[in-house]
Amino acid sequence: MKIYNTLTKQKEEFVPLVPGKVSMYVCGPTVYNLIHIGNARPMIVFDTARRYMEHRGYEVNYVSNFTDVDDKIIKKAMEEGVTAEEISQRYIEECKKDMQGMNVRPATTHPQATQEIDGMIEMIQTLIDKGFAYVAEDGTVYFRTRKFKEYGKLSHKNLDDLRGGNRSLLVTGEEQKEDPLDFVLWKPKKEGEPFWESPWCKGRPGWHIECSVMAKKYLGEEIDIHAGGEDLIFPHHENEIAQSECCNGKIFARYWMHNGFLNIDNRKMSKSLGNFFTVREIAERYDLQVLRFFMLSAHYRSPLNFSAELMEASANGLERIVTAVENLKFLSANAQTAEMTEAETQETASLSEYEKKFDEAMDDDFNTADAISAIFELVKYANTNVSTESSRAFADAVKNKITELADILGLIVEKKEEVLDSEIEALIEERQAARKAKNFARADEIRDILLKQGIVLKDTREGVKWERA
Ligand code: AMP
Ligand code: ZN
Numbered sequence: 001m002k003i004y005n006t007l008t009k010q011k012e013e014f015v016p017l018v019p020g021k022v023s024m025y026v027c028g029p030t031v032y033n034l035i036h037i038g039n040a041r042p043m044i045v046f047d048t049a050r051r052y053m054e055h056r057g058y059e060v061n062y063v064s065n066f067t068d069v070d071d072k073i074i075k076k077a078m079e080e081g082v083t084a085e086e087i088s089q090r091y092i093e094e095c096k097k098d099m100q101g102m103n104v105r106p107a108t109t110h111p112q113a114t115q116e117i118d119g120m121i122e123m124i125q126t127l128i129d130k131g132f133a134y135v136a137e138d139g140t141v142y143f144r145t146r147k148f149k150e151y152g153k154l155s156h157k158n159l160d161d162l163r164g165g166n167r168s169l170l171v172t173g174e175e176q177k178e179d180p181l182d183f184v185l186w187k188p189k190k191e192g193e194p195f196w197e198s199p200w201c202k203g204r205p206g207w208h209i210e211c212s213v214m215a216k217k218y219l220g221e222e223i224d225i226h227a228g229g230e231d232l233i234f235p236h237h238e239n240e241i242a243q244s245e246c247c248n249g250k251i252f253a254r255y256w257m258h259n260g261f262l263n264i265d266n267r268k269m270s271k272s273l274g275n276f277f278t279v280r281e282i283a284e285r286y287d288l289q290v291l292r293f294f295m296l297s298a299h300y301r302s303p304l305n306f307s308a309e310l311m312e313a314s315a316n317g318l319e320r321i322v323t324a325v326e327n328l329k330f331l332s333a334n335a336q337t338a339e340m341t342e343a344e345t346q347e348t349a350s351l352s353e354y355e356k357k358f359d360e361a362m363d364d365d366f367n368t369a370d371a372i373s374a375i376f377e378l379v380k381y382a383n384t385n386v387s388t389e390s391s392r393a394f395a396d397a398v399k400n401k402i403t404e405l406a407d408i409l410g411l412i413v414e415k416k417e418e419v420l421d422s423e424i425e426a427l428i429e430e431r432q433a434a435r436k437a438k439n440f441a442r443a444d445e446i447r448d449i450l451l452k453q454g455i456v457l458k459d460t461r462e463g464v465k466w467e468r469a
Pocket of ligand 1: 262268
């Protein structure tokens with residue numbers, strides 16, 4: 001498996017620190033509003049990378065944070081006259097709903113910055129003790145950037161160029177910095193802002209320190225993959241590297257992955273430009289599976305331009321797969337024979353050819369566009385090779401291969417069958433009758449059938465009750 005590493009600007013063979021295991025940290029959103037579809041891009045592409053690595057047999061420890069203390073959250077709270085916590089909790093919940101809609105699996109851990117303040121104070125103190133950070137008169141703690149000799153290694157920036165460029169950025173209140181390149185680790189509170197006690201002043205952490213601390217706590221001092229949008233390369237990820245490597249004395253992350261921007265009219269979609277669609281707005285018009293398909297139809301590192309035409313094309317593409325699966329289900333249900341013929345058994349060997357193509361594409365730095373092409377080829381194969389003459393087993397094998405590959409991309413292509421209340425009740429009645437006749441095997445069988453359809457039975461004093469799980 002090859003991954004393009006921003007650190008080396010090359011595709012590299014992926015070798016995890018611990019064989020069979022992957023530790024992965026993905027910078028999550030700042031929660032002060034509904035997420036827009038630009039924020040959805042890293043969620044979808046890195047969820048897909050995770051799914052693929054699991055398919056390849058890795059056990060993936062996937063950590064993605066919520067930044068729940070930030071100027072924008074505080075501003076929004078002030079506007080609404082509520083606490084910052086109320087704003088962040090509200091939008092974390094909303095973000096989780098969007099993730100579910102896009103079939104983005106919850107991370108192994110979703111840490112929140114405000115719950116990790118102790119760890120941040122500890123790391124900042126270590127940096128001060130080691131001489132990598134200093135406290136200014138007003139209690140602000142700065143990182144001494146020049147002290148870290150490798151600063152700039154991720155963004156491939158030269159310290160002196162940065163210094164030149166940054167001189168003009170020295171704004172009032174920052175004269176206390178020893179060097180314009182120094183960045184904030186801890187800052188004093190302002191009137192009405194949430195704050196925490198610290199050895200330096202009542203205040204709150206800078207943004208970069210959050211991720212260094214959460215990655216260390218949940219994944220360790222050295223991690224395999226660190227990911228996020230390409231706008232985070234500088235300064236956020238560069239600063240994370242500086243903090244973590246100076247504190248821990250170890251290489252922080254082996255592979256740095258960055259997704260390209262989602263653009264609209266060839267400009268970055270962002271809240272500040274106001275040119276965005278929220279995931280919620282898209283959900284009013286499309287199934288969010290279409291959005292997922294759209295995101296995966298391009299390589300994650302390429303810029304992707306959002307347009308109604310491309311969304312329509314994605315809707316059609318997804319529909320082609322869904323229809324093929326529906327068709328295969330119909331052929332399976334109506335097949336004349338159950339077992340595969342000799343010829344069919346031989347044919348199934350070609351199914352693994354499609355999977356091989358799919359894996360080769362994904363092994364090449366998660367080329368989801370080519371992986372989708374492999375699924376389309378399989379759909380074409382299904383449409384020409386499975387017919388009313390085919391056995392049930394053959395139709396099922398082809399269908400299962402399509403759904404399995406789509407599932408690795410997190411695409412749901414099999415429509416869930418709605419079980420009617422009347423059907424459930426008829427089965428429950430049959431189960432009662434079976435019990436009366438002491439046919440417990442059949443009664444248990446019916447319970448299992450219902451369970452498979454997500455129906456849970458409860459025996460109560462008033463009789464049998466059921467609910468959808
Ligand atoms: P933010 O809430 O702005 O910190 O963003 C959360 C994540 O979304 C980060 O990984 C950003 O890089 C990413 N992101 C924000 N806008 C876009 C965009 N237009 N295209 C792709 N990724 C984006
Ligand atoms: Zn981060």
